[in-house]
Amino acid sequence: MRRREFLKLAATSATGAVLFTGCGSIGNGNPPSEFKIESPVWNPNDLRYGRDAWFATAAPASVGGYGIIVRVFEGRAKKVEGNPDFPINFGRSCAKAQALVQELYHPDRVGAPLRLAGQRGSGQYRAVGWDEALGEVASLIRQAPGSTLLVTEPLNGALGAIVEQFVRATGIQHASLEPDERVVLREAMRRAFGVESFPTLDLANARLLVSFSADFLHTWISPVQFARAYGAFRQGRPAVRGTYYHVGPRLSGTAANADRWLPIRPGAEGLVALSMAQVMLEEGLVEETSAVPFFQALGLTPDQLATDFAPERVAEATGLSAEQIRELARAFAEQRPSIAIAGTSAAASTNGLFNLVAVFALNYLVGSVGSEGGLILNPASPLPDELPANRSGDAYRHWVELAQQIAGGQITTVLVHRANPVYSLPPASGFRDALRGAGSVVSFSSFRDETTMLADLVLPDQTLLEQWGLVVPDPGPGYEVVAVQQPVVNPFVDSRAFGDVLIQLAAQLGQPLPWPNQEEAVRALADALRGLGRGNVTAENPRAYFVTMQAQGGWWDERARAGEARPQAATAPANPEFAGEPGQFPFYLLPFPSDSLGYGEFAHLPWLQGLPEPVSTNVWGTWVEINPRTARDIGVETGDLVRVVTPQGSAELPVYVNPAAMPDVLSVPMGQGHTAFGRYAEGRGVNPLELVAPQVERETGALAWAATRCRLELTGRRMRIARFEGQIPAFQLEEFPIVQVTRPRS
Amino acid sequence: MPRWGMVIDLDRCIGCGACVVACQAENNVPINTEDVYHQRRAIEWIRLERYWEGEYPDIKARYIPVPCMHCQNAPCEPVCPVYATYHTSEGINMQVYNRCIGTRYCSINCQWHVRFFNFWEPKWPDSLKNQLNPNVTVRSRGVMEKCTFCIQRIVKAEHQAKLEGRQLRADEFTTACAQACPTDAIVFGDLDNPESRVARLVSTAVNERGYRLLEDLGTEPSVYYLKKVDLEAPVEEHSSH
Numbered sequence: 006m007r008r009r010e011f012l013k014l015a016a017t018s019a020t021g022a023v024l025f026t027g028c029g030s031i032g033n034g035n036p037p038s039e040f041k042i043e044s045p046v047w048n049p050n051d052l053r054y055g056r057d058a059w060f061a062t063a064a065p066a067s068v069g070g071y072g073i074i075v076r077v078f079e080g081r082a083k084k085v086e087g088n089p090d091f092p093i094n095f096g097r098s099c100a101k102a103q104a105l106v107q108e109l110y111h112p113d114r115v116g117a118p119l120r121l122a123g124q125r126g127s128g129q130y131r132a133v134g135w136d137e138a139l140g141e142v143a144s145l146i147r148q149a150p151g152s153t154l155l156v157t158e159p160l161n162g163a164l165g166a167i168v169e170q171f172v173r174a175t176g177i178q179h180a181s182l183e184p185d186e187r188v189v190l191r192e193a194m195r196r197a198f199g200v201e202s203f204p205t206l207d208l209a210n211a212r213l214l215v216s217f218s219a220d221f222l223h224t225w226i227s228p229v230q231f232a233r234a235y236g237a238f239r240q241g242r243p244a245v246r247g248t249y250y251h252v253g254p255r256l257s258g259t260a261a262n263a264d265r266w267l268p269i270r271p272g273a274e275g276l277v278a279l280s281m282a283q284v285m286l287e288e289g290l291v292e293e294t295s296a297v298p299f300f301q302a303l304g305l306t307p308d309q310l311a312t313d314f315a316p317e318r319v320a321e322a323t324g325l326s327a328e329q330i331r332e333l334a335r336a337f338a339e340q341r342p343s344i345a346i347a348g349t350s351a352a353a354s355t356n357g358l359f360n361l362v363a364v365f366a367l368n369y370l371v372g373s374v375g376s377e378g379g380l381i382l383n384p385a386s387p388l389p390d391e392l393p394a395n396r397s398g399d400a401y402r403h404w405v406e407l408a409q410q411i412a413g414g415q416i417t418t419v420l421v422h423r424a425n426p427v428y429s430l431p432p433a434s435g436f437r438d439a440l441r442g443a444g445s446v447v448s449f450s451s452f453r454d455e456t457t458m459l460a461d462l463v464l465p466d467q468t469l470l471e472q473w474g475l476v477v478p479d480p481g482p483g484y485e486v487v488a489v490q491q492p493v494v495n496p497f498v499d500s501r502a503f504g505d506v507l508i509q510l511a512a513q514l515g516q517p518l519p520w521p522n523q524e525e526a527v528r529a530l531a532d533a534l535r536g537l538g539r540g541n542v543t544a545e546n547p548r549a550y551f552v553t554m555q556a557q558g559g560w561w562d563e564r565a566r567a568g569e570a571r572p573q574a575a576t577a578p579a580n581p582e583f584a585g586e587p588g589q590f591p592f593y594l595l596p597f598p599s600d601s602l603g604y605g606e607f608a609h610l611p612w613l614q615g616l617p618e619p620v621s622t623n624v625w626g627t628w629v630e631i632n633p634r635t636a637r638d639i640g641v642e643t644g645d646l647v648r649v650v651t652p653q654g655s656a657e658l659p660v661y662v663n664p665a666a667m668p669d670v671l672s673v674p675m676g677q678g679h680t681a682f683g684r685y686a687e688g689r690g691v692n693p694l695e696l697v698a699p700q701v702e703r704e705t706g707a708l709a710w711a712a713t714r715c716r717l718e719l720t721g722r723r724m725r726i727a728r729f730e731g732q733i734p735a736f737q738l739e740e741f742p743i744v745q746v747t748r749p750r751s
Numbered sequence: 752m753p754r755w756g757m758v759i760d761l762d763r764c765i766g767c768g769a770c771v772v773a774c775q776a777e778n779n780v781p782i783n784t785e786d787v788y789h790q791r792r793a794i795e796w797i798r799l800e801r802y803w804e805g806e807y808p809d810i811k812a813r814y815i816p817v818p819c820m821h822c823q824n825a826p827c828e829p830v831c832p833v834y835a836t837y838h839t840s841e842g843i844n845m846q847v848y849n850r851c852i853g854t855r856y857c858s859i860n861c862q863w864h865v866r867f868f869n870f871w872e873p874k875w876p877d878s879l880k881n882q883l884n885p886n887v888t889v890r891s892r893g894v895m896e897k898c899t900f901c902i903q904r905i906v907k908a909e910h911q912a913k914l915e916g917r918q919l920r921a922d923e924f925t926t927a928c929a930q931a932c933p934t935d936a937i938v939f940g941d942l943d944n945p946e947s948r949v950a951r952l953v954s955t956a957v958n959e960r961g962y963r964l965l966e967d968l969g970t971e972p973s974v975y976y977l978k979k980v981d982l983e984a985p986v987e988e989h990s991s992h
Contacts, residue, residue: 035878081881084776086930097933100772112876222765229933236763236934239980240956246762246980261801261812262765264982268808497881601768612772615783615793619766620812622801625785632807664803665810689785727788729798733864737802741967744761744802744813745976746984747960 035497054079061088061558063476063488064102065469066158067606069093069227070478072558073102075470075493082106082470082494087229088558092482094229100601102229104610108468109497111609113683114451115465116498125441126459128681135501138464143513145418145445146175152444153177153418154407156426159396161386162476162487163526167504167518174516178416180407182424183398184604185707186352187226191397192705193352193361194382197302198374198570202383203227203480204365206344208234210378211247213340215333217274217364218253219348222262223619224598226348227480235262246749248340250333252277254350254593255630255672256665258600258619267333268667271593271711272354272581273323274347275363279303279314279578280323281334282363282370287311290338291370298374302366303359304575313578322580324667342378343371350595353711356579357702363578374570381483382567387540387560388477388487389533402706404430405699408439417444422503423466427455428605428679428692431708433653433699449503452609454682465500467492472502473524475531485565487534489527489555534560576704584698585652585714594651594715595672596693602676608686609679618674621661622729627690630663630672631717639717644726648718649673653698656691659724671715753919753941754842754973755900757929758952758961759816761979763936766814770797773931774818777901779887781873794867796898797928813979816937818928819844819865819898820964820972827857827866835895842942842973843900851894858895862965866897900939901926921946942973952977 058077063070072091076084085103089096118138123129146153159181160168172179194200203226208214221231238247251263254271269277282299285291286307300307316327323330337343347364354360365380373379404426410416412435419440430436440446440459448460451468466472474490504523511518520526528551534540535550540562544550554560583593601616602608614625621630629649631641641647645660649671658673666672677690693710700712737743774780774797783793797818804811821844828836828844835850836857846866858866872892875883883889886903890896908924921944929937940949953961953975960978 035881078885083882083884084927094933096930097935098769098773098931099767099933100769103769103772103776103931106776106882107879110878110881112878114878223767228767232765232767232933233935235765236936239762239934240760240977248982256810256812258766261814266808266810497878611782611784612775615788616768616772617799619768619799619801619814624783624788634807665807665812667807725789727785729788729793729795730801732788732791732793733798735800735802735864737804741965743800743964744815745962745978746813746981747978748984748986749980749982750959 060491060493061556062470062490062493063474063478063558064098064105066476066479067603068099068101069229070476070488071227071229072488073098074558077493080494082109091488091558092486092561092563093227093478094233097229097233099229100613100616101603101607104607104612105468105470107610107612108451109470109494111452111683113453113609114498115453115463115500118465119463121461125461128453128458130463138462139506139509139513141462142420142447142464143510145447146177146510147514149417150176152416153420154411154416155179156419156421156424157181158424159183159398161396161479162388163474163523163530164504165396166530167507167520167523167526170518171507171511174511174518175514180399180403181396182404182426182429184598185401185702185710186349186357188398188400188707189352189357189702189705190226190348190361193358193365196358196574196576197362197365197572198382199573200382200567200570201385205381205383205480205483206231206234206346207378207381207483208247208344209237209241211238211342211344212245212378213336213343214238214247214249215337215343215345216249216251216253216259216263217278217345217347217360218351219346220257220259220598221346221348222259223257223600224349224603227478230480230482248336250336252333254595254667254670255597256620257349257597261620267325267329270322270324271350271595271670272356272360274351275356275360275578276314276319277323277325277330278345278363278367279310280316280319280330281337282367283310283314284316284331284334285338285370288335290335295370295372298369298572299366301575302362302369302572304577337367338371341371342373342376344368344373344378344380346380350597350711352702352707353709354581355700355703355709355712356581357707357709358704359576359579362576366572375567382570383479383481383483384485384565384567386477387485387534387537387562387565388530400706401430401434401708402701404436405434408435411439411443418447419443419445420447420449421456421460422449425450425454425456425606427459429694431694431697431699449506451500452683455680458681464506465498466503467496467500470494471496471500473527475527483566484561484563486559486561488559489531491555531560539565579703581712582700583712583714584700587714590651590714590716591669592715592717593670594649594693594696594713595670596675596697596710597672599674599676605676605679605692608676609683611685614685617729620665621663623661623726624729625689625727627658627674627677627693628661628726629658630661630666632666632668633662633664635668636660636662639719641719644723646720646722646724648720649696649715650718651696651698651713651715653713654696656696657720658691659726661726671717752841754943755821755905756842756940756942756949756953756973756975757818757900758938758949758957758975758977760936760956760977761813761815762977763934764814764816765934766799766801767933768799769931769933770816770928770937771795771799773927774898776882777884777887777927778899779883779889782875790870792870794896796865796867815976816928817863817865817964818974820863820970820974821900823971823973824969826860826862826970830856830860832856841905843902844897845899845902846895846897848888848890848894848896853893853895855895862968866895868895869893922948
């Protein structure tokens with residue numbers, strides 16, 4: 006609603022403001038409280054007309070939790086930039102962080118606490134007051150704390166401390182949800198190196214990088230941190246240009262940058278790694294002593310490696326030739342410092358943990374663990390130890406159990422903050438159906454996502470740019486770093502920070518937490534950091550200390566690094582297993598996290614929906630990528646609708662003929678297929694998790710979403726794919742190529 | 752007087768699209784909805800193109816970010832009947848929105864396809880309008896729009912320098928795309944200031960592996976590219992630079 010229209014309405018109706026309440030969502034207009042911006046009395050005290058103000062805060066954990074600064078103009082957040090001081094990104098940022106302002110001003114934000122006003126799932130809500138909503142949640146918890154489950158994303162820092170204290174004080178259960186490959190990666194880090202946090206890469210000093218399916222420049226754990234180092238890896242040194250090989254079943258947006266791409270069968274990453282190790286040891290390219298931790302990590306003897314994993318033995322199972330494996334091994338051993346990493350689909354196989362451990366253990370062989378130009382491990386959190394720093398997400402297997410407990414009535418109340426299990430867990434988990442029948446469901450989301458649509462009560466959380474926080478980014482830059490989040494604008498709608506809500510609930514339940522609100526929890530932790538007496542911030546008193554830390558965007562201590570790494574437990578080699586008979590289902594189904602939408606948590610932001618996926622250039626939808634020859638054989642072309650059938654289900658998707666697709670691999674992006682989550686996300690595309698059979702990683706119980714086979718059925722129909730390619734006539738001209746290439750300086 | 756230019760290193764570019772979104776955020780570019788893509792009318796002042804090379808399994812996908820080239824001899828300028836498209840004294844190819852009458856001659860004459868016509872009135876839900884940059888005009892239906900090298904940032908920095916009674920310092924500000932770029936592939940600055948990063952690149956890396964897009968048309972683009980380095984690239988004959 007425009008201001009003029011509002012004034013007209015307000016003039017004709019004595020109760021103008023009533024128009025804005027009761028509807029729950031803010032619709033197209035600004036919320037009524039925002040009109041007070043016209044009043045000098047209500048202006049934020051730092052507002053200066055016509056001047057920019059910049060505030061330092063931090064990006065969400067899912068994009069790496071790095072430091073950002075936000076331009077605020079007359080009380081409105083305008084633009085996100087990277088924080089130039091912050092040691093993870095040094096001023097750099099990504100598309101997802103840029104789009105945070107669209108989340109703040111999203112037209113479909115939940116504008117007030119809501120109570121279900123119809124059938125569960127009907128989407129009919131009416132607005133209620135905060136006191137009433139809080140009272141109801143408190144009485145739900147009071148009735149049966151032991152049967153109450155709180156679902157969050159993995160949390161650390163201030164909000165992690167609040168949740169931990171709340172869970173302890175009230176005796177409720179707590180589970181955290183994150184993409185399953187991260188669960189596998191955390192376990193791999195624990196076993197291979199004995200650390201609890203993700204690693205970083207000293208690419209700026211490395212000569213060779215081999216990535217096994219890890220989409221490290223676009224979606225894998227901390228893309229901006231790695232991308233910044235990648236720039237220096239390629240062109241930051243006068244005499245050396247780093248070389249990057251990619252080994253994996255899909256030419257991802259990251260893999261497209263590789264000097265060489267070696268397509269392998271899904272799930273064969275670990276096998277290739279062991280075979281490389283065999284070559285390096287057989288040819289005496291690495292020292293015997295450096296092989297000790299490698300063998301420990303895999304529980305193998307040198308003889309077993311020599312007999313079972315020679316390139317000629319494993320070549321066929323990997324899809325590479327023996328010679329290719331030998332060349333890769335020689336390059337890895339000779340072009341040191343070299344780094345090997347594995348992630349994304351490598352972790353989402355039934356042998357995901359083995360794949361990761363085998364690849365990361367290669368770094369032991371070439372002396373790259375914790376050394377210059379190598380794989381740098383991160384130290385534990387500098388925050389006091391009772392906090393759940395880097396608390397891992399729970400594996401898929403645990404979620405299935407939780408779903409059964411909800412369905413069986415052992416869990417009667419489910420509280421959900423920010424995580425969206427109904428969308429992120431495959432239907433085979435039974436979570437959606439269980440939640441539909443749960444006693445009570447309370448959501449603390451800022452949006453009506455799929456999980457919130459099943460809630461009886463919605464207590465809207467503030468968005469990232471509106472609340473206080475103190476978080477440990479994971480992975481850090483190789484030393485201890487803590488980021489401070491602060492509200493850059495006043496809350497745009499009638500929302501409350503989740504931490505504040507928990508603190509208020511705890512008080513109502515007679516179990517007060519140590520802090521009066523989320524901001525004070527942040528300040529208390531900041532003061533704990535001051536107590537350490539080290540780091541980048543120096544100040545005379547606590548207040549000055551906090552202000553300095555706030556202005557710099559965080560706290561870090563470059564000398565606080567990880568100790569020596571040592572394998573903690575062995576992970577035995579395993580072969581990938583796939584759901585579906587190869588005769589009936591001839592293709593591998595390979596979902597992949599979307600470069601712009603991630604796992605779907607960014608699907609509500611129009612800038613990211615409209616940002617082309619770099620390889621296919623497709624936007625606003627889901628598609629299935631098929632090799633050109635395969636497409637010709639079965640008689641389909643780009644835009645034809647096909648039915649992708651797996652043992653689990655089927656979905657109709659438009660074909661995108663991808664010249665780089667492997668002949669027997671069909672790739673489908675994740676992120677779409679939302680049935681709720683605002684106007685920009687709802688009702689487009691397909692969530693490939695609905696096609697994925699409930700295969701689990703054998704040791705961690707994480708969902709192996711890349712372990713399903715499929716077949717194609719033709720529908721005879723077509724569909725236009727929205728995409729960037731073809732918007733402008735762009736061709737590589739023979740005489741004047743658009744992208745020119747040159748050989749490296751010899 | 753500065754002469755603005757840009758160097759884009761294709762060996763650093765990873766195709767992440769941070770520049771594309773940063774530009775939309777800074778310059779009030781309308782939302783590219785699905786319908787807009789179907790109509791082939793997406794507006795991206797800087798875009799990411801992808802080119803295939805070879806066949807599976809020896810195949811490569813290559814990225815190139817393409818903003819306006821800000822040609823010194825720009826073919827889009829002389830064809831504008833109302834002088835809406837003109838050249839600033841600082842070397843920027845500029846569009847005066849309220850002069851534009853939408854003949855689209857400029858866009859026809861641009862070989863790089865970096866000029867965009869507003870076929871529709873740009874629309875945002877009212878709440879999203881809170882994000883719009885107050886320093887940048889929202890273009891209405893019927894006018895062309897294009898990359899301005901973030902003219903609002905240039906004007907602001909120049910104004911600030913004037914207030915402080917000093918010369919503009921090298922690299923004291925940059926464009927939205929260059930600021931966001933995580934790999935530092937995009938470098939913007941004053942080509943005439945030998946201390947600026949862009950001028951240093953032009954005198955070093957550009958000599959070695961620089962080229963300009965469709966350079967042979969003779970339009971003198973202000974945007975230089977550094978060639979993608981490839982271990983398997985064919986041995987090249989020395990091209991004209």
